[in-house]
Amino acid sequence: MSIGMGDLCSDCNIFVTHCKTIVDGNGIVRGLPPRSNSPAILKSIGCMHCIRIGIIALIALCIGARFTSASRPSLLKLRSALPATVLRPLWWDVCRMPLEMLGYSFADDYEEMLQMHAEGANAVGMGAMWHPIRAPNEPYGVGALPPYTLLGAERLAQTFRTNVRIKGLAVHTPTWFTNDAAFTLRVYRIGRNGCLMQIAQKRFTNVPDNAWCTIEFAPQPPGRYLWEMVDGKGRIGAWAKWGNVYVYGDAFLGGNRALDIDFETRLVLTNGASAELFVTGDPHVSVPLGWGRINTVEQLGMRTNFSVGNWNNGHFPYYPDWFFKRYPDVAMLDQHGNSFMAGMFGKRYPWGAIDHPVIVSGTQRFIRKTVAMLK
Numbered sequence: 563m564s565i566g567m568g569d570l571c572s573d574c575n576i577f578v579t580h581c582k583t584i585v586d587g588n589g590i591v592r593g594l595p596p597r598s599n600s601p602a603i604l605k606s607i608g609c610m611h612c613i614r615i616g617i618i619a620l621i622a623l624c625i626g627a628r629f630t631s632a633s634r635p636s637l638l639k640l641r642s643a644l645p646a647t648v649l650r651p652l653w654w655d656v657c658r659m660p661l662e663m664l665g666y667s668f669a670d671d672y673e674e675m676l677q678m679h680a681e682g683a684n685a686v687g688m689g690a691m692w693h694p695i696r697a698p699n700e701p702y703g704v705g706a707l708p709p710y711t712l713l714g715a716e717r718l719a720q721t722f723r724t725n726v727r728i729k730g731l732a733v734h735t736p737t738w739f740t741n742d743a744a745f746t747l748r749v750y751r752i753g754r755n756g757c758l759m760q761i762a763q764k765r766f767t768n769v770p771d772n773a774w775c776t777i778e779f780a781p782q783p784p785g786r787y788l789w790e791m792v793d794g795k796g797r798i799g800a801w802a803k804w805g806n807v808y809v810y811g812d813a814f815l816g817g818n819r820a821l822d823i824d825f826e827t828r829l830v831l832t833n834g835a836s837a838e839l840f841v842t843g844d845p846h847v848s849v850p851l852g853w854g855r856i857n858t859v860e861q862l863g864m865r866t867n868f869s870v871g872n873w874n875n876g877h878f879p880y881y882p883d884w885f886f887k888r889y890p891d892v893a894m895l896d897q898h899g900n901s902f903m904a905g906m907f908g909k910r911y912p913w914g915a916i917d918h919p920v921i922v923s924g925t926q927r928f929i930r931k932t933v934a935m936l937k
Contacts, residue, residue: 671738672797672858679862686859688712689869692928694885694920695845696805697822702920704885706928707804707822707847708935714850714857715815718800719790720825721752722811722839730778730830731789734801736848737771743796744769745851747777752786769798774828781832789827790814794852801826802847807840815849823847845882856936870932872925876904876913886911892918 678686690709697705720733737743744767750758762779769775791800802813808824826842859866873880886892893901893912902913914921 673739675858675862675864679864683864685865687869688855688859688866690928690932691870691880692872692925693880694882694924695822696884699806700927701923703888704920704924705805705822706924706931708928708931710802710815710820710823710847710849712854712856713935714799714852714854716794716852717790717792717814717816718825718849718851719788719814720811720827721786721788721814722808722827722829723786724829725784727781727783727832728787728829729781729832730776731787732774732776732828732830732836733789733791734826734828734842735766735769735773735775736799736801737769737773738797738799738848739771740797741770742768743794743798745791745795745798746793747775748790748792749777749779750788750790751782752788758788765793772801776828776830778830786811791851794850797850797853799848799850801842802849803840803842804845804847811839823849825849868936870929872916872921872928874914874916874921876902876911877906879905879907879909879911881911881914889918889920892920 675686690712692706695705695707697703700706731749733747735743735745744765746763746765748760749762750760753759761782762777764777766775791798802820802823802825804823806821806824811824813820813823813825824840826846827839828842829837829839831837856866890912892914894915896902903910904913905911916922
């Protein structure tokens with residue numbers, strides 16, 4: 563039995579929406595907290611019409627209770643043990659508020675966010691999840707890489723050391739599927755007292771995606787050097803390897819040393835051969851020059867929230883294969899002692915336990931690094 567929702571009681575001027583009474587098939591009476599715009603005396607007792615409704619509901623409750631207790635006593639005990647439902651009263655006013663934001667679940671690439679904005683979106687969800695990386699000097703040998711793609715930097719730089727003469731170098735540049743990006747590359751020799759002596763500069767335009775941008779200069783002796791990318795235009799950045807794989811130099815974002823990464827670099831030797839500072843390629847991370855996903859949101863005048871932590875969803879394989887091989891006990895087990903397996907992309911992975919020490923430690927360090935970077 564249901565009283566019409568949104569009707570106005572002609573006797574006591576109480577909105578039936580707020581006096582709504584429903585008796586379901588199990589004899590359970592459900593209703594919303596009473597609210598009224600009528601005089602105070604009527605708020606407490608209502609009119610005869612509303613009182614009659616209450617009496618009918620009470621009779622129905624008694625009949626339903628007898629039926630329920632006779633046929634399903636265990637269900638009645640279960641209902642009495644459960645806490646009272648608070649969701650509907652708590653969210654009633656909120657759900658009736660006018661819609662403030664039209665948004666999407668995730669902040670994507672710049673072009674996709676432009677489409678969102680053109681369709682009227684003024685908000686977008688953002689977040690970062692912990693991805694295990696090899697880091698021998700960190701707890702459990704597992705590191706936590708901050709999400710550099712969120713902010714980027716106005717200057718990307720890398721120091722390095724060479725024991726042979728060189729006449730050029732190349733940096734690895736993602737452009738996020740664009741071909742109109744540009745930047746300036748400068749190379750310096752680092753003197754004994756740490757002073758920088760510029761030896762070359764070149765402006766690159768219309769950079770293809772994932773190109774190795776090469777700059778050549780007069781042959782230079784063995785020693786310590788620094789290259790920097792500045793004055794970025796469009797979607798341009800540099801590929802970096804995570805896990806501090808290069809011990810003879812450091813990466814810099816702006817003026818800050820980034821201890822977690824090293825930028826992929828090729829040296830051009832005087833005999834024309836090339837040599838990489840370290841093994842490049844996947845897995846690696848792209849760091850934007852002069853822009854970032856948060857900057858894009860700001861430029862479009864959109865709002866965002868930000869979540870950081872560990873989703874720990876076994877269907878999305880963001881734990882690498884080596885992680886499960888190194889820590890096979892992170893997997894949750896079923897009643898037979900076998901790993902729970904999951905996966906949505908053609909390959910199945912163990913479902914990690916969120917309380918495993920390796921996962922707890924890595925997630926905690928990732929949250930702290932990310933929050934510190936965003937402050």
